[in-house]
Amino acid sequence: MLRIENIAKTFNPGTITEKIALRDVSLHLAPGDFVTVIGGNGAGKSTLMNSIAGTFPVDKGKIIIDNEDITKWPEHKRARYIGRVFQDPMMGTAANMQIEENMAIAARRGKTPTLRWSAPAAQQKFFREQLKTLNLGLEERLESKVGLLSGGQRQALTLLMATLVEPKLLLLDEHTAALDPKTAAQVLAITNEIVTKRHLTTLMITHNMKDALACGNRLIMLHDGKILIDVKGEEKKSLTIKDLLAMFEKAAGSELNSDALLLS
Amino acid sequence: MDLIIPTISQGLLWSLLAIGVYITFRVLDIADLTVEGSFPLGAATVAACLTAGWSPVPAMIAAAFTGMLGGIITGILCTKLKIPALLAGILTMIALYSINLHIMGKANISLLQVDTVFSLYAISGMSQANMILIIGLISVVFTSVACYLFFGTEIGAAIRATGCNPHMIRANGVNTDITIILGLLLSNALVALSGALVAQSNGFADVGMGVGTIVIGLASVIIGEVLFGTRSFKNCLISVILGSIVYRAVIAIVLQMGMPPNDLKLFTAILVALALAMPLFQAKLNKRKAAKN
Structure with a gap:
């Protein structure tokens, strides 16, 4: 479904703040793969995500979704195939607009907007049914402005919006990191349900090792702009945090010293 | 008393400017200074067309069309060329000053000798002042309904979302x-x-009639929002129109009270500065209240 071939990205090349974020990364995702991505600060997780989403162009390499080369596509065109949930709960929805209006925009993701009425009453029933699956009571608040919702509610809504039109690839960029532990668990449970029920090809960044092990059928660990560890299937199922740390030491030749990764 | 109708009329004519400023300042979240050039651009175009013998309606359509071009230029400067929106607006505004002189051929054109939209369609027995009120009302109703409908469409919703959260859209x-x-x-x-x-x-x-129009537009938007609310888009549109009328009324009153007309722009600027700082004052006031309790 997703084929990444030798992509590289350096920020501020040739300056004192030069930062090599990705070094020749290649990654193939089969349809329905649910991949969790871990790595310390500056390992290149977000750069990988943003390269795929098209936030900035890559320096070299190819990004192919469903046999279509999207490397040169601008961000908004890639949205045709990609659903996204951001780390910041404020980023995925328009606060000044109603839940209904936000969902109407998501319901035509990737289509050029026309002069048709944006949120026709005919869609309300469908929106209500979809909101009901979140179990947050949002189906009663279609006309509330999104700005009135809590961070967790907004993130769940963003997740729903990102999958309202089935994406060929779902990108989750630490989408539970900014939430309190209880809400984070709730949003993660909703994520698991949506992704596994609909077999969505998904890339999920997390800095919580437990979540990375518990979710999905495949796990990759990035380090210094490279994919260091890639485990899938049965091997991933039996993997523990201890195994992961041992694998890291062997592969990187150094001890994992990212507090954020170890403490969580 | 005889100032009431002209005040409302002026407020209506200027409320189209206020709606325009509302679209950039509130919907798109950009302070667009192009306004200072596109306001006289519309005046210049209509004057040039009318003196060339056009009838008023096509002349006004031409004026709206040149305004569109001004907006497109600022738009291209700030999106394709990545110039900050404020600066992009200033550049277009300055450029339009020369363009307006070109369109008019001189700095000032009198329209007293030609038929305008207010004189050509005059209903017999009705004064010019009443005609301005009626035409103003028709234009404002037509414009605000069209705006309301447009911002409800898919394209309109996309524009609103752009101002609210560009990442999301x-x-x-x-x-x-x-x-x-x-x-x-x-x-x-x-x-x-x-x-x-x-x-x-x-x-x-x-050519100089654009000076301060952005501030007049902002004043109308803010006065309208404070006095008449911002619950929904429809509510905002009505607030802005009423805000424009209230602004004209305030000006009429302070002039009546003896303020020299030369101080008008200073007065407006202070009014807008205070209104823009309002949220800050309010927060401080609330804090003090909370501290007392």
């Missing part, structure tokens, strides 16, 4: 360069139309 597949250009285009078309109407009611177009 890009992630949903909309090219924000296009929506920003569209918003600026629409805004400046309305501003130019306002300029065309004001020029015809004043009886002249002047």
Whole structure:
């Protein structure tokens, strides 16, 4: 479904703040793969995500979704195939607009907007049914402005919006990191349900090792702009945090010293 | 007493400018200074067309059209060329000063000798002042209904979302360069139309008549929002129109009370500065109240 071939990205090349974020990364995702991505600060997780989403162009390499080369596509065109949930709960929805209006925009993701009425009453029933699956009571608040919702509610809504039109690839960029532990668990449970029920090809960044092990059928660990560890299937199922740390030491030749990764 | 009708009329004619400023300042979240150039641009276009023998309606359509071009230029400067929106607006505004002189051929054109929209369609027995009120009302109702409908469409919703959260709307597949250009285009078309109407009611177009229009527009938007609310888009549109009328009334009253007309712009600037700082004052006041309790 997703084929990444030798992509590289350096920020501020040739300056004192030069930062090599990705070094020749290649990654193939089969349809329905649910991949969790871990790595310390500056390992290149977000750069990988943003390269795929098209936030900035890559320096070299190819990004192919469903046999279509999207490397040169601008961000908004890639949205045709990609659903996204951001780390910041404020980023995925328009606060000044109603839940209904936000969902109407998501319901035509990737289509050029026309002069048709944006949120026709005919869609309300469908929106209500979809909101009901979140179990947050949002189906009663279609006309509330999104700005009135809590961070967790907004993130769940963003997740729903990102999958309202089935994406060929779902990108989750630490989408539970900014939430309190209880809400984070709730949003993660909703994520698991949506992704596994609909077999969505998904890339999920997390800095919580437990979540990375518990979710999905495949796990990759990035380090210094490279994919260091890639485990899938049965091997991933039996993997523990201890195994992961041992694998890291062997592969990187150094001890994992990212507090954020170890403490969580 | 006999000031009431002209005040309302002026407020209506200027409210198209206020709606235009509302679209950029509130909907798109851009302070667009193009307004200062596109207002006289509309006046210049209508004056040039009328003196060339056009009838008023096509002349006003031409004025709105030139306003659109002004908006497109600012839009291209700030999206494709990545110039900050404020600076992009200033550049277009300055450029338009020369363009307006070219369109008019001189700094000032009198419209007293030609038929305007207010004189040509005059109903017999009705004064010019009442005609301005009626035409103003028709234009405002037509414009605000059209705006309301447009911002309810898919394109309109995309423009609103662009101002609110560009990340979100890009992630949903909309090219924000296009929506920003569209918003600026629409805004400046309305501003130019306002300029065309004001020029015809004043009886002249002047190259300097744009000075301070952005502040007048902002004053109308803020006064309207504070006095009449912002619950929904419909509510906002009505607030802005009423805000424009209240602004004219305030001006009429302070002039009546003896303020020299030369101080008008200073007065407006102070009014807008205070209104813009209002949220800060309110927060401080609330804090003090909370501390007392």
